[in-house]
Amino acid sequence: MFARMSPLSNRGVRLVFHRAVLLLMLNLCRPTLQILKYEASDSATVFQKIIMDSHNGDLFVAGRNTLYMFDKDLVIVDFVETGPVQDRADCDPALLCPDLSPTDNDARVLQVDPKSGHLLFCGSVKQGLCTMYSLRDLTERQLFSSQNRVNYIGGKKDVVAFFGKWGGQDFSALYVGIPYDGRPMELAPKAIAALKLQQMNRAFNLTYVVEDAKLGVRTAIDIDREYKSSYIVNYIYGFQHNGFTYFVTVQRENVNPGSDYITKLVRVCENDMGFYSYTEVQLSCRKQNGVSVFFNIAQAAYFGSVGKEFKDKFDVDDMENVLFIVFGKSDQGSDHASERYGSGLCMYEMNDIQRTFTKTQKDCFSRRGRILPWINSDAPQCMLNVSTG
Ligand SMILES: *[C@@H]1O[C@H](CO)[C@@H](O)[C@H](O)[C@H]1NC(C)=O
Numbered sequence: 175m176f177a178r179m180s181p182l183s184n185r186g187v188r189l190v191f192h193r194a195v196l197l198l199m200l201n202l203c204r205p206t207l208q209i210l211k212y213e214a215s216d217s218a219t220v221f222q223k224i225i226m227d228s229h230n231g232d233l234f235v236a237g238r239n240t241l242y243m244f245d246k247d248l249v250i251v252d253f254v255e256t257g258p259v260q261d262r263a264d265c266d267p268a269l270l271c272p273d274l275s276p277t278d279n280d281a282r283v284l285q286v287d288p289k290s291g292h293l294l295f296c297g298s299v300k301q302g303l304c305t306m307y308s309l310r311d312l313t314e315r316q317l318f319s320s321q322n323r324v325n326y327i328g329g330k331k332d333v334v335a336f337f338g339k340w341g342g343q344d345f346s347a348l349y350v351g352i353p354y355d356g357r358p359m360e361l362a363p364k365a366i367a368a369l370k371l372q373q374m375n376r377a378f379n380l381t382y383v384v385e386d387a388k389l390g391v392r393t394a395i396d397i398d399r400e401y402k403s404s405y406i407v408n409y410i411y412g413f414q415h416n417g418f419t420y421f422v423t424v425q426r427e428n429v430n431p432g433s434d435y436i437t438k439l440v441r442v443c444e445n446d447m448g449f450y451s452y453t454e455v456q457l458s459c460r461k462q463n464g465v466s467v468f469f470n471i472a473q474a475a476y477f478g479s480v481g482k483e484f485k486d487k488f489d490v491d492d493m494e495n496v497l498f499i500v501f502g503k504s505d506q507g508s509d510h511a512s513e514r515y516g517s518g519l520c521m522y523e524m525n526d527i528q529r530t531f532t533k534t535q536k537d538c539f540s541r542r543g544r545i546l547p548w549i550n551s552d553a554p555q556c557m558l559n560v561s562t563g
């Protein structure tokens with residue numbers, strides 16, 4: 175199933191990606207623009223994730239059943255097949271299951287772990303069980319233990335995963351946001367978690383950054399058992415700012431199955447050992463000047479900064495910390511944007527976002543808010559003291 179394939183030349187033609195954008199920025203002053211491009215081959219090739227090893231510019235691209243490594247000149251230096259894999263959607267990877275069939279492996283997580291010099295890859299097969307690849311040689315790979323379910327962070331649906339800060343240290347936690355994908359409940363990972371990647375001898379293992387089973391404390395939060403299979407939260411993007419970890423999510427307005435999907439930003443404090451500080455606020459994006467369209471479905475997001483001209487034109491206070499979200503609009507009751515409605519781009523200043531979270535948490539203390547029933551169906555009122563950044 176995992177085979178190495180060498181020359182990847184001439185296998186049909188399909189444009190996959192190029193570095194035009196990057197080069198445009200770097201080469202503005204040069205008379206000619208050199209565009210590097212790689213054209214894949216057979217039309218069945220679907221690319222899904224891309225990440226650069228910032229150390230040397232190597233580029234890793236994962237797609238359905240494939241993982242490529244390019245050098246900084248976009249020449250293929252390595253390639254492995256990651257599927258199809260003998261699998262079944264309800265199979266516990268720790269057990270031997272009957273009736274397996276060849277199943278495509280879609281890429282869900284592709285991250286460079288700078289500490290161990292490995293590439294973390296998790297796909298859609300084997301309940302999202304991850305694999306580590308050497309950044310120098312993709313044939314050198316180590317599976318995570320299928321016995322430890324914390325190692326299942328891929329899955330049938332798209333997930334968000336990124337290395338971030340914990341305890342003031344850079345890149346020491348792997349933050350994940352994982353939607354429920356219909357698998358047997360006992361094999362389902364927690365919705366949001368801060369994980370630690372451990373390496374022992376040649377094996378890798380994921381654990382919660384903090385876990386005390388006796389006290390029931392861990393760096394994770396889950397959708398309440400009662401709602402986990404019906405209240406689906408899709409994770410679009412994740413980032414950190416000013417001591418908090420944020421996820422852009424698409425979920426229903428409330429647990430009522432007839433309620434509409436909306437976009438919510440969820441937040442936990444960066445060093446919260448039990449994710450007690452978990453808070454949600456709704457993000458809205460409306461078209462101004464004309465018919466007011468309410469865009470409800472976040473499709474992609476980017477946290478970054480804007481330039482001086484942009485700051486002046488749009489009257490941005492803090493040009494270093496803004497969140498852009500591209501939205502679509504869905505038909506009623508659907509969590510997918512329909513092309514019919516077009517799309518919108520909204521920008522949020524983190525100052526405003528912080529203020530909104532603070533207000534939400536104050537409301538909570540004053541008992542005007544309540545604990546989110548899809549997080550804890552037993553708690554009718556706010557009872558926890560959370561930090562208000
Ligand atoms: C891997 O981590 C889990 C907890 O997430 C732990 O129970 C297990 O013992 C660890 N395995 C190894 C080999 O350390």
Ligand SMILES: *[C@@H]1O[C@H](CO)[C@@H](O)[C@H](O)[C@H]1NC(C)=O
Pocket residue numbers: 559
């Ligand atoms: C919550 O925090 C506030 C402010 O820090 C404090 O005054 C209050 O006593 C705390 N409440 C509880 C129940 O711990």
